[in-house]
Amino acid sequence: MNLLSRFSRLSFVWQKFFFMLAIAIFFVASYSLLGQFYLGEAQPLPYTFVDKSLPFLAWTFWIYISDYAFLVLAGFLMPDYEHLFRFGKAFFITIFFHFGIFFVCPTYTCRVEITGQDISSLLGRIVYSLDEITNCFPSLHVSLTFLAAFVVIKSYRFLLVPFLVWAVAIAISTITTRQHYFYDVISGTIVSIVVFILCYSKFSLKTAYVSRSGEIV
DSSP: OOHHHHHSSHHHHHHHHHHHHHHHHHHHHHHHHHHTTSSSEEOOOOOHHHHHHHHOOOGGGHHHHHHHHHHHHHHHHHHSSHHHHHHHHHHHHHHHHHHHHHHHHHHEEOOOOOOOSSSSHHHHHHHHHHSSOOSSSSSSOOOOOOHHHHHHHOOOGGGGGHHHHHHHHHHHHHHHHHSHHHHHHHHHHHHHHHHHHHHHHHGGOOOOHHHHHHTTT
């Protein structure tokens, strides 16, 4: 029995798991590799009043990394293959668009020195060590978060408030952790809206709606 045949015999939940695992491995590998290459010299973005108003908060690194759980949850909530593959398509369009911008127009943020010894500060130093200071504009973190939120809300309307609140909290945390600036957040949000419209505008007539009880209607 070949690998594809074995995969087709798995339950839909396990198929979603392996589908998302493959995407995650590809994303981490490509982001780590492509983040090392860009044209010219990375330029800083200007501070706005929002960046100056929001202080650095080490504990918000927990909100920042919750984005990964957010994306995994969104994947598991896809009700059928069509939704899952369309979400994957939108995901790849988003990351490759960002990779192109990062290569042509590299920017960077001015991070703070994290001196605390608490667990949140330790997490912050780990995040800083794993992530490049470039690849900032637009924020890929924000784009993928809002894209996932829009996709989930399209099928699960009763999740609108919790998913939007969570997405907004993640977006704000990119500033309070000094991973991004306000311009990164706004542009990342715009990218997510454009990709969602491109991938889902013609999907509305045949898309499934999942009720609170979990029934597809």
